[in-house]
Amino acid sequence: EAWKSEKWMTGISESSGSSDGETKGGKTDSRFTLELKAQRKVFLSKLFSEETLSSTSSSVDSAVDSDDTSSEQSESPNEALTLEEVDRNLFYDVARHIMGTLGRYCARRARSSPMEVAWWKVKESGLLLPKDIISTYLYVVSTMGMADSIGIGSGASSIGSYPFSDSKKGGDMKDESESKENKFLIPEEVATYHDLSSKPTESSISLRVKALASKGDAKSGEMLLEAFKKSIEADESSKELIRLRTYQPILKQYCDMGEISAALSLFKRMQSTPGVILEPETYVLLLASMTENKYFCDNSPPIEGAQDLGYRHSHGPALFDELASEMAADALEISSSSAVRLYNALAIGFNNQSESNSDSDDTTAVSTLKEVHPLMSMPLTRQHANSNELVASRVSLDRSTGTCPVTDAQQRLIVLEPDQRKQLHSDLLDLSTEQFVKFAGKKAGDHDNRAREQLQVFSDWLDKREGEPFTAVVDGANIGYYMQSFDKGRFNYHQIKFLVDTLEERGENPLVVIPNKYGYNEFYSSKREHQRLDQTEREIMRDLLDSGKLYKVPPRCLDDFYWMLASVSDQTTSRKGQDLSVSNDDPNGRFPGTRPMLITNDQMRDHKLELLEQRLFRRWYGCHIVNYNFTAFVMGESVANNEVGFSPADFFSREIQGNQCPIDPDQDEEADWRGHAWHFPVSDWDLDERFVIRIPAKEQQKDSR
Numbered sequence: 001e002a003w004k005s006e007k008w009m010t011g012i013s014e015s016s017g018s019s020d021g022e023t024k025g026g027k028t029d030s031r032f033t034l035e036l037k038a039q040r041k042v043f044l045s046k047l048f049s050e051e052t053l054s055s056t057s058s059s060v061d062s063a064v065d066s067d068d069t070s071s072e073q074s075e076s077p078n079e080a081l082t083l084e085e086v087d088r089n090l091f092y093d094v095a096r097h098i099m100g101t102l103g104r105y106c107a108r109r110a111r112s113s114p115m116e117v118a119w120w121k122v123k124e125s126g127l128l129l130p131k132d133i134i135s136t137y138l139y140v141v142s143t144m145g146m147a148d149s150i151g152i153g154s155g156a157s158s159i160g161s162y163p164f165s166d167s168k169k170g171g172d173m174k175d176e177s178e179s180k181e182n183k184f185l186i187p188e189e190v191a192t193y194h195d196l197s198s199k200p201t202e203s204s205i206s207l208r209v210k211a212l213a214s215k216g217d218a219k220s221g222e223m224l225l226e227a228f229k230k231s232i233e234a235d236e237s238s239k240e241l242i243r244l245r246t247y248q249p250i251l252k253q254y255c256d257m258g259e260i261s262a263a264l265s266l267f268k269r270m271q272s273t274p275g276v277i278l279e280p281e282t283y284v285l286l287l288a289s290m291t292e293n294k295y296f297c298d299n300s301p302p303i304e305g306a307q308d309l310g311y312r313h314s315h316g317p318a319l320f321d322e323l324a325s326e327m328a329a330d331a332l333e334i335s336s337s338s339a340v341r342l343y344n345a346l347a348i349g350f351n352n353q354s355e356s357n358s359d360s361d362d363t364t365a366v367s368t369l370k371e372v373h374p375l376m377s378m379p380l381t382r383q384h385a386n387s388n389e390l391v392a393s394r395v396s397l398d399r400s401t402g403t404c405p406v407t408d409a410q411q412r413l414i415v416l417e418p419d420q421r422k423q424l425h426s427d428l429l430d431l432s433t434e435q436f437v438k439f440a441g442k443k444a445g446d447h448d449n450r451a452r453e454q455l456q457v458f459s460d461w462l463d464k465r466e467g468e469p470f471t472a473v474v475d476g477a478n479i480g481y482y483m484q485s486f487d488k489g490r491f492n493y494h495q496i497k498f499l500v501d502t503l504e505e506r507g508e509n510p511l512v513v514i515p516n517k518y519g520y521n522e523f524y525s526s527k528r529e530h531q532r533l534d535q536t537e538r539e540i541m542r543d544l545l546d547s548g549k550l551y552k553v554p555p556r557c558l559d560d561f562y563w564m565l566a567s568v569s570d571q572t573t574s575r576k577g578q579d580l581s582v583s584n585d586d587p588n589g590r591f592p593g594t595r596p597m598l599i600t601n602d603q604m605r606d607h608k609l610e611l612l613e614q615r616l617f618r619r620w621y622g623c624h625i626v627n628y629n630f631t632a633f634v635m636g637e638s639v640a641n642n643e644v645g646f647s648p649a650d651f652f653s654r655e656i657q658g659n660q661c662p663i664d665p666d667q668d669e670e671a672d673w674r675g676h677a678w679h680f681p682v683s684d685w686d687l688d689e690r691f692v693i694r695i696p697a698k699e700q701q702k703d704s705r
Helices: 031-047 050-055 057-065 083-109 114-125 131-143 186-197 202-214 218-234 244-256 260-271 280-292 316-330 336-349 418-440 450-464 476-480 493-505 535-546 559-568 605-610 614-624 699-704
Strands: 151-153 183-185 391-396 472-475 510-514 522-524 530-532 550-552 597-599 625-629 645-648 657-660 676-681 689-694
Touching: 031 114, 083 114, 083 131, 114 131, 114 186, 131 186, 131 202, 183 186, 186 202, 202 218, 202 244, 218 244, 218 260, 244 260, 244 280, 260 280, 280 316, 280 336, 316 657, 316 676, 336 391, 336 689, 418 450, 418 559, 418 614, 450 559, 472 476, 472 493, 472 559, 476 493, 476 510, 493 510, 493 535, 510 559, 535 550, 559 597, 559 614, 614 625
Parallel strands: 472 510, 472 597, 510 550, 597 625
Antiparallel strands: 151 183, 391 689, 522 530, 625 645, 657 676, 676 689
16 A cells, blocks of 8 residues: 555656655665665564674665665675675575576466565565566566466555565564455566566556556556556657557456446547557447446436547447447457347346337337346347347348348448558568468578569559450469369369450450469479370460460469459559449449459468458458359360359458448338447358347437437
């Protein structure tokens, strides 16, 4: 408690000289140093007998002062010392080595229990640990779960002004039963010690904030965090970044206490803090807490300060829409446990609207939700909901239209914006460099940027070439090996020609991209079998090359990056600024969607994990990929009337989105119900399944908010 009550205990700014400090040689001791010295004096009094101490009290003082720095030696090395004085002066040097070795042992072996003994001895002896050792202690307590498993008495219960000693009882260690009410967790003590003896870091502040929040003191935690934030903003040389883990305990405590105004204010600061990457669970925590406190009901009181934070609405369904929109910009999906959490929050927050369901009509909003067990598996709902009914359901969207069976809201296919296309283009160039060594290995004469330079050459060629722009990019290897797993299967150029001819018949201008080895007459196939192209296959390859429809990827480079990049290329010269997209009602019957489309059945699981921005990949995959199917060729032979079937990889985007629900023609004329249906992809549900939330709102009420 003494640590909390004094401003100097924040560890944010260095202590200046104070009236109760001691000055020695023009240097003023900090309060922290005085605390350590007092504890060392008490400790040495117990370590050595009272009889010896009375005759050598000056040597005790010398030992106390000798530990002010980690490497300081006796100020008068040539002065004759007694055996007792030598023992006392050497004691702290030996103790530091022991404590440092123990800390490194715990860090290397991932063991935290020895730290309980080590930390008690540090406090008991008033030991000043060097920066490297206390940093090791901080690493151990912050990464090995001690905050949740180990706590000891700090000795602060009856110590007067000293956090390490008891001035009345000579520093006797308290029995655990006597100090239960004054327990501090080890991580908080280590972090505070670290900040007072050296410079605060994000890790140490995070532990202290967590400890304060666990005691229900979210406000003090927020004040400590904001003070640290200002200190690193004022220090131009600081590279510290405050992360989500430091804010999260405060936000959770505010939400648990129902202090929604404070939670929302903190949340907005989190959004604007560099280094804080908001996770779906963060949004779920805030939305669930606001829902349980009934702030999304039409008749709820406004949240104090909400509009000052930039929100257009301070309560009701419209505020939920604003927060869900922010969530959609930061998160792609939620977990099934988060879906149940939101469901239960809605059941609790709208329980007053479920009491009169039996007497309700179309002019009254109703809820039929009942709280369920948090571990329950949510069942699919297929029953259509009335326009005035609160919806929180697991649904399966229509695969071909994206229509929700409960709300009738239709999902959209969200395309890449121009700046997102450029970002993906840049990501692919960067990724090609990273993957080159993994894929091909480095040979003598290779330089680090070879793969990037070759991919840039391809990009420049696409931008500068004249003629008609490419509207379809073909994954040549994927087409050539399609359904060729039978005994006589091979890389089949006949299949590539068949697909190219089909695309041209349907008004497309295709570009085939193939790995370098398939551009030769002989090569080893993916089955590790030697393959030689026959005369017809050679003619197909030459015709594609001569017409500029075949691009051979440079040796040892991944073809995947080439056809991915081709799909987002601007093709500046050939496109001449025109929009290549094809509408759903194209008069020529062309396949609708974004151009260039990429013809492949490759799921690209590797790239999905490697790309920096998962949202970019999902949008690119959803709006550019077109799958295909046809009957496989055997050498150059095919079944009669063989046709290629095309289908989009996604009919709607697999990301959080809100869409206006259509007006129910059967509803009462006086009940002008509106509302957005928010569909959340769930990571452990099927691809077409969503968790849908719709909070009904009357149009006139929505306009007035």
